[in-house]
Amino acid sequence: MKMPSPALPLACLALAVAVMAPLPFFVGNGTMRYLTDLFIIIAVAQLWNLLAGFGGVVSIGQHAFIGAGAYAFYGFTAHLGLHPFAAMALTVPFGALLSLPVFAILSRMRVAYFAIGSWVLAEVMMLAAGKLPGFGGGSGISLRPEIVRAFGARTPERIENIYWLSFAILSLVVLFIILVMHSRRGYALRAMRDNENAAMALGVNPVAVKAMLFVASGAMLSLLGALNTLQKLRINPSGSFSLTDWTVFIIFIVVIGGMGRIIGPVIGAVLFVLLRENLSDLGPVYMIVLGAAAIGMMLWEPGGIAALPQRWKDRRAARRTAPAPRLWRRALHFRDGAGRCGSAPRRARPTARSGAPRPGRW
Amino acid sequence: MSALLTVSNLHLSYGQFAALHGLDLEIGAGEIIAVIGANGAGKSSLIRGICGTEGQGRGSVRLDGQELLGLAPPEITRAGIGLVPEGRRIFPSLSVEENILLGAQLGRPHSDDPWTLDRIYDLFPDLVAKRHLSGTMLSGGQQQMIAIGRALMTNPRVLLCDEISLGLAPTIIGRLYEQLGRLAAGGLAILVVEQAMRKALQISARYYCVLEGRVSLSGLSAEAEEERVAEAYFGR
Amino acid sequence: MELLNTLVQGVLLGGLFALYALGLSLLFGVMRIVNIAHGDLIVAFAYAGLMVTEFLGIPLPAAAPAILLLAAGAGWLLQRGLFEFVPRRDPLIPLLVAFGVSIILQNLMLMGFGADPQKLSLGALEQASVEILPELHVGVFSLVVFALAVALIGGLQLMIYRTAFGRALRAVSDSEENAAMLGLDTRAVFRKAFAIVMVTVAIAALLMAVRGNFDPASGPTRLLTAFEAIVIGGLGSMWGTLAGGIILGVAQMAGAQIDASWQVLAGHLVFLVLLVLRPRGLFPKHGG
Structure with a gap:
């Protein structure tokens, strides 16, 4: 088995940077805002894909980190009086710290229950955010104008800066995923999607890798949440934790x-x-x-x-x-559902089409 | 004697991989036949091909004139094929008795001489005292008895036994085969898949040696020459 | 007295929560599918009840049997028409399919009925109460709900442990592959199981709809409550699920004493604390 080279995805990323970075010199504000939205959505989607598509961990609670990042950004600026840039940078370690106990609780549950468990935690965080003193309660609160102005005194300038900022963050997210997936851990992770023992054999602890991915994605989602607040100019429980x-x-x-x-x-x-x-x-x-x-x-x-x-x-x-004529009904579909995750022995079947996404191809 | 189960020119493949390449075999009522062969020779595929559990098949599997190939496993079981699967496959959530009764839910509803729980317990008295325990708490030999009992409860006309001696003590194996002999004497057709060549030849009337998805040698078990069988077995 | 009242109300509410949870638990036990759309199915059948009582004018008790029958049919169809085609080797796929069903159901209900909260009425029985202890009044309807929950759990237990179908269910739950290999018609088992699950869903739905308001977005809350009751009780234990429901009910009632906005949060927090302290639930199924 050979490790796929990261050269192609890296080249694609470099091309995207080359095209997207100078774009503000050519397009209008409307397009830039539109693209900024798109970048944030892609980044959040990449991080969900990192967990589900690569790690086999389905979370229905990732909006918790977006919301938590937004609230942390507000708290750091309004209550701790930090400079908006510092506040934004701090949402990264904040998100990482927050996702540690979250993962510790969730990792007690299997795939499907993990999903609903993450939803419960997100619900708790949203309800708790509405109860925090100094954050506007259930109806939320607007960002102070000087915080927004730190990202550009005039609106066009701000739109441009936020465009670059969000594209830079998206590029970093994608770069991170490319590097992780082409590392030994990432390789083990793909093996793990098929068989946890295979990962163990590669000397990688699957739970530790999942934890690392979860923490990294929590950290980056918090940052994206803070960034998104600059677009929305307001925090409130149901909007920030949407x-x-x-x-x-x-x-x-x-x-x-x-x-x-x-x-x-x-x-x-x-x-x-x-x-x-x-x-x-x-x-x-x-x-x-x-x-x-x-x-x-x-x-x-x-x-x-x-x-x-x-x-x-x-x-x-x-x-x-030219396949053999298929006289039989398709192999009973329980073949595709050996039941609980990982416990039933899987027969090695060299069938061409498998039901799962084939990991390892980009 | 006309054959009860006739497998002719059976091909079986899993996707791109072909496991059987035109296998022929016959069993008559009241007869025990042994299918022997090394690991991966196609013995298990033969069982799967008859039971319809996996793979795409071509050729023919006829039970008393009825074509089984293409039917779903529940229909095949109802037609009269009883399976004692490799590894016994006892359900841990079911008691011994429930494991056996499960067979009655699957098999032929109409039979002249239907199997009952009492008849199974007569056959395997060891199980009576343990009938309310979880099936998997019993010893390997007793689990094998459950698996045979469960298959009998489907009122089969042909009983397929997949590697029933695997991992069991010789005395237990002896007793199990003794009971199979009695069942055959009652008119049941029994196909025994075995890796243990000598044992298989002892208990069967006829044998088929399978190699690379085909029958490499067959004949009366009593007349089998060990050297020739070994050759057919290993393919030298 | 206040304390005792809260406790009793909470316990009775727990019966309803257990009813939410039964179908979810059964479906997971048999098919290893966590049906994210479970809560939305509950709400959908609350709307079915609303249509029959409000638009057709049939009183609820008379319409209930027909609704339950409809639910069984819907369950059979949902399995036959959708989940049967969902490969379950990777648990991700059924999870995400159910997620899609959930969103579709919510929006269909939004289109059909609007976002306004609705409620079913049951006439005098809703308001009736009995004095079980001096100064302790309990709603008759709440008692009925609790009794139905206990009866339904008892009935399901009998079905699972005393009938031939229950044997098949447990066999499939142990190993679908082995059951199918032996000639068990696992598809038929799954269809029947889904039909039974939907009957429990419809029962829970009608009782929920009489007890309080619901709207197209109420499903997820029901799903989360059901899930929490199951996890607190321990997977696979139906009496444990009742206990889990009761704990949640008491927690919510106690939370509501502080402030109405604490009701849901209190339930979630108790769940999280118990998850940390007893990750396998209060009554884990031994061995499995």
């Missing part, structure tokens, strides 16, 4: 775009933002369409849009090798 914006949409974005590949969240987020332009007036119908698309994608190709080229390539290859 389940819909930061978990529901994000999950749909990753599932449709492609779980387990770095390009997946990018595809999903771009598609999402384009669809939102045109369909968000439809309200509930938009959500229903997204939900149905995600279910359809999970059933048809769990690897999402990003896996389609590979799927078509596989199919062409399979057609060339």
Whole structure:
């Protein structure tokens, strides 16, 4: 087995930086705000994908860290009187520290229960945020103008700076994921998605790796939460801890775009933002369409849009090798569901199409 | 004697990987046949092919004229194929008795001489005292008795026994095979898959040696020459 | 007296919470699926009850059997039409499919019924109360809910441990692969199991809808409550789930004494504390 080289994803990232970084010199404020939104969404989606697609850890509570980051940023500036830049930088260690006990509690639960457990914790944090003294209670509070002005005295200047800031953070997130996934730990992680013992054999403790990913993603989500507050100019429990914006949409974005590949969240987020332009007036119908698309994608190709080229390539290859006529009903579908995670022995089956996203391809 | 179960030209593949390449075999009522072969020769695939649990098959598996190939496992069990699976597969959440009764839920509903719990306990008296314990708390030999009892409760016409001697003490194996002999005398067709060649030849009327997904040698067990069988077994 | 009253109200509320949890627990036990849409299904059947009583004008007790039957059919269909096609080798996939179902249901209900809170009425029984101790009044309806919860758990236990179908359920729960290998029709077992789960969902839904307000976004709260009751009680133990529900009910009632906004938070906090202290629940199933 050989380690895939990180050269291609790194080259793609460098190309993206080369195109996106000078963009403010060419496009207007509206486009920049639009792209800033997109960058934040992609970054949050990348971090969810890092946990679910690469780590096999599904969280329905990542909005907790976005909200916590926003509240921490407000607290650091308004109550501790820190400079906004320092406050923003501090949300990173804050998020990391917060995610440690969260992971300690959640790691007691298996995959599916982990998901709901994370939701409970997010709910608790949101309710607690509404009770914090000095944070505006249930209705929230606006950022002070001088905090916002620190990122640019005039609006156009600010939009430009926040654009660069969010793109820089997105690039760092992607760089981090590329480097992690091409490290020994990342390699073990992919092995772990199939078999925890394989990871152990590689000398990597799966729980420790998951913890590291969880903490890293919590730290970066907090930073993104603070950044997002600069766009929204306000903190409040239901808005800052928005389940819909930061978990529901994000999950749909990753599932449709492609779980387990770095390009997946990018595809999903771009598609999402384009669809939102045109369909968000439809309200509930938009959500229903997204939900149905995600279910359809999970059933048809769990690897999402990003896996389609590979799927078509596989199919062409399979057609060339002329498979034996299939007289039997498809192997009973319990084959795909050996039950509880990891405990049932899995038969090595050399079938071409597996139900899970193929990790290891970007 | 016309055959009860006829497997002819059976091919079985799992995706790109083919495990059986045209296997032929017959069992008559009241007959014990042994299928022997090394690991990976295709013995388990034969069982899967008959039971319909896995893989894509081609060819024919007929039980008393009825084509089984293409049926789902529940239909195959109801048609009269009883399986004693490799590794026994006892359900830990079910008591000994419930494990056996589960068989009655799966099998042929109409049978002239249906198996009952009492008849199973007559066959394996060891189980009576332990019938309310969890199935997996019993010894390996007793678990094998549960697995056989469970398969019998489906009122099978053909009993498939996959590696029942694996990991058991010789005395226990002897007793289990003794009971199988009695069952065959009652008219049941029994197919025994074994890795232990000598044992298999002792208890069977006929044998099939499987190598690389085909029958490499077959004949009457009593006339089997050990050297030739070994050759067919290892493929030298 | 105040204290005792809170305690009794909390215990009775726990019965309702246990009812929320039964279906979720059963589905996980049999199929290893955590149905994220569970709470939304409860709310959907509350709306079914609303349609029958408000729009068709049939009183709830008369309509209930039909609604339960409808629920069983819906469960069978949900398994036959959707979850049967969901590969379960990777627990991620069913989880995310259920998540999609949850969002779809919430928005369908929003489109059909609007965001306003609704409630089912049951006439005089709702207001009736009995004095069980001097100065301690308990609502008759709450008692009925609790009794139904106990009866339903007892019934399910009998089904699981005393019937042939229960044997099949436990066999599948132990190992779906082995059960199918032996010729058990696991698909049929799953369809029936989902139908039974949905009957418990509908029972919980109707009782919930009489007890208090609900709206299209109420599902997740029910899901979280059900989940917490199961985890506190210990996976796979239905009486444990009742105990978990009671603990949550008492915690919420005690929280509500401080301030209405503390009710839900208090329940969550007690859950987290218990999760840290007793990660396997109060009544873990031995061995498994």
